Amino acid sequence: MTHIHNHSNCIQTALNNASQLCSQRGVQLTDIRKQVLELIWENHHAVKAYDLLERIKPLQAAAKPATIYRALDFLREQGFIHRVESLNAFIGCCDLKTAHEQLLLICKQCNDVEERHADLVMQALAQELRNAKFVAHSKSIEVHGLCENCSQTFNEEISA
Amino acid sequence: MTHIHNHSNCIQTALNNASQLCSQRGVQLTDIRKQVLELIWENHHAVKAYDLLERIKPLQAAAKPATIYRALDFLREQGFIHRVESLNAFIGCCDLKTAHEQLLLICKQCNDVEERHADLVMQALAQELRNAKFVAHSKSIEVHGLCENCSQTFNEEISA
C-alpha cells in the first residue's frame, strides 16, 4: 500500500476475495462478519475491538463485545485479518490468495499499518529457528516507527 | 538458556548487573523495583502483571496495580526486562550488557521464553526496512511453538 491510492479497490478486493474463499471453504460470511470486515477495511489503520463495537451498533443494535470478538475470531481463522499484537488491534490482510507470514510496519504518526511479506527476513528467521531447534506454530513481527511519507513530512518540518 | 541449568546464576547475574547499571546511571533500584525484578526472574516464564501483584503483596502489603506497572515501566526503560507483546507479559532480559534487539521463542508447552539476538534475522529486517523506507523506533519479533525439549518429549510420547 502506498500513501495515496484508490482505497475503494482495497475494500472491494478484500470483500470479494473473502466472499469467494468462504464459498470454497463451505463457511458462512454472515452479515455480522461481513460488516466487521468492511469496518476494518475503512482504512489501513489498526482497529480496536471496542471501536468496531461502537461502529457496528447502527447496523447491529444488539451487538455486544462477544459479537465483535466472535466475528474477529472467525475472520482470523480464515486469514482475512491479522491481529496486531503490540496494539491489541486488527488489520485487514492484504493478500488473501497466498498463505504467508507477514511483517507489519506500524506508523506512529499516521497510524497506517503496512503488511509486507519480507521473504528474506522470513528465511533468516526460519534458519534461526532451525538453529534453536524450535518448532514454530505462529510468528509475529512488528515494527513501530515512521512510514516513508511521515518521516519525509517530519524532515520537511525540521528544515522549514 | 538451556533446559537444565543453574538458575540461581541467572538470578544473581541479572540482579547484580541491574544494580550496577542503576548506580552508573544515577537511578534508584528501590525495594519495590528490585522485588519485582526478582519475581520476574523466578523462572524463565513470561510473567503477568497481576501475578506479580499477588506475589509481591506478602512483601509490599500496600501494593496496587499502579505499584506493579510503575516498576515494570522503570525496568523496561532501563532495559532490564522485555514485554512479550503477544502475551501481555514480561520476562527478564538475558543480556543487560549489550544494547540489542531480540527474538523471543515462546514455548506453548513449558512456557519458557528464550531470548536470542538472531543477528542475521535483524540484518535481514534492517535491509527490509531500508527497502520500505521505514524509520524503525522499536521492534517486536515473537514466535510461538515448541522448544527443543518439549518437541522431543512430544515425539517420544507419540512413538511410545
Next chain:
DNA sequence: ATGGTGATTGTTACAATATAACATATCATG
C-alpha cells in the same frame, strides 16, 4: 415439508489488563 444437528447469535455477567489523577512520602543536595 419436517425434524434433527451443528453453527451462529443473543444475553448476562464477569475476568483480566492497564491508566488517570491527585495526595503523600522519600531522596539527593546545597
Next chain:
DNA sequence: CATGATATGTTATATTGTAACAATCACCAT
C-alpha cells in the same frame, strides 16, 4: 533544614477479553 525532583500511596475508572447458557438459524436427510 529547605528545596525540588523522584517515588509511592490511594482511589477510581478505562480498556480489553471470556465464560456460560439460551435462543435462533442454516443445512441436510428423511
